[in-house]
Amino acid sequence: MSTITTEELSATTLLRFATAGSVDDGKSTLVGRLLHDSKSVLADQLEAVERVSAGRGQDTPDLALLTDGLRAEREQGITIDVAYRYFATPRRRFILADTPGHVQYTRNMVTGASTAELTVILVDARNGVVEQTRRHAAIAALLRVPHVVLAVNKMDLVDYREPVFAAIAEEFTAYATELGVPEVTAIPISALVGDNVVEPSAHMDWYGGPTVLEHLETVPVSHDLTRCHARLPVQYVIRPQSPEHPDYRGYAGQIAAGAFRVGDEITVLPSGRSTTVTGIDLLGEPVDVAWTPQSVTLLLADDIDISRGDLIVPAEDAPATTQDLEATVCHVADEPLTVGHRVLIKHGTRTVKAIVKDIPSRLTLDDLSLHPHPGRLTANDIGRVVIRTAEPLPADTYADSRRTGSFILIDPSDGTTLTAGMVGESFASPDPVDDETDDDGWDF
Known part of the structure; x- marks a missing residue:
């Protein structure tokens, strides 16, 4: 059987992050600049962008087209769907979700940020913090995204003035702190020109912090399994009914959190019945430990009633x-x-x-x-x-x-x-509510 230690898992250098901001704040341009300047764009992709940009009469490639992949997005000049991009630098691998800025598509921002460990919220330096900025900050706080980057974009259009950046950074940080955001890093940028995206800006010598990419490469990402509650929602019960495995009964699903090991005492919810893990199958091979987000099959010591929708948890760490x-x-x-x-x-x-x-x-x-x-x-x-x-x-x-x-x-x-x-998430304690009985067939 294969094994892996928590220390080995903690060495994984993968960062999931999302971008958010109001319409025309430059999210897709920032993502395109990141991909272009970090040399994460294939030659044929860049040629396609250059061809489309030239057809529009633009002198330089429109890097936003690297993420705005839908025809409707290109025609309207806005991001509609969440665009996922995968790229890597020598220091870290990234999964990026470029989310829409229009208020109509706020739901897509929720989707993109739900698994993110960092959110980049863009602000147009000319407009400052607007309602959609506050909404995105509130969503990042609710989703408990541990790291927030405030990217004050289009600094070239305000003559790279430090007071403009400082005022926006102060207002946003105060608002985010009141929401409970644990960490805000403010960076002045120009995604169109490339200032402080991958390379430091020559126009803002008053700024001594990291570029966007430098921060993304160095922000701490925790994979400490010892602090996770192990959870496996059962997706499928496997009974092959084959001569080779006449008694095989496995419970398959993707581990939602934490790790499971052979020998663990577990409880199945909501029934509350307990047993022991006798085996773990991963990609058809037996292992003695598996962790989130691997998809596995657990074998249990006792033949108890388990079906899709049940939750397997450690016996000593079961939620109510x-x-x-x-x-x-x-x-x-x-x-x-x-x-x-x-x-x-x-x-x-x-x-x-x-x-x-x-x-x-x-x-x-x-x-x-x-x-x-x-x-x-x-x-x-x-x-x-x-x-x-x-x-x-x-x-x-x-x-x-x-x-x-x-x-x-x-x-x-x-x-x-x-x-x-x-x-359980709350900005303030709600008033207690009366437990009223419903009278139309949905009485619980």
């Missing part, structure tokens, strides 16, 4: 199961979310019926005040909700696990994603 979830959500659908709304809640691999019992508050982005009991959340609103589920769910708090502390609400009529939620 509950039918009442309190969470902060970002509503992403055009249809409002209202008190009494019948929904499906998808948590891990489990999907159950649920009712929105209350909406205690909605966040006001301008001053971070809470609007009490708004009754509904509309598209892009951030608010506090109380949800009653038809069946118990083993939910961690989002602070403990970004994977098993998160969920989505789904419209049961057409499968539309309504809301992304974080269990």
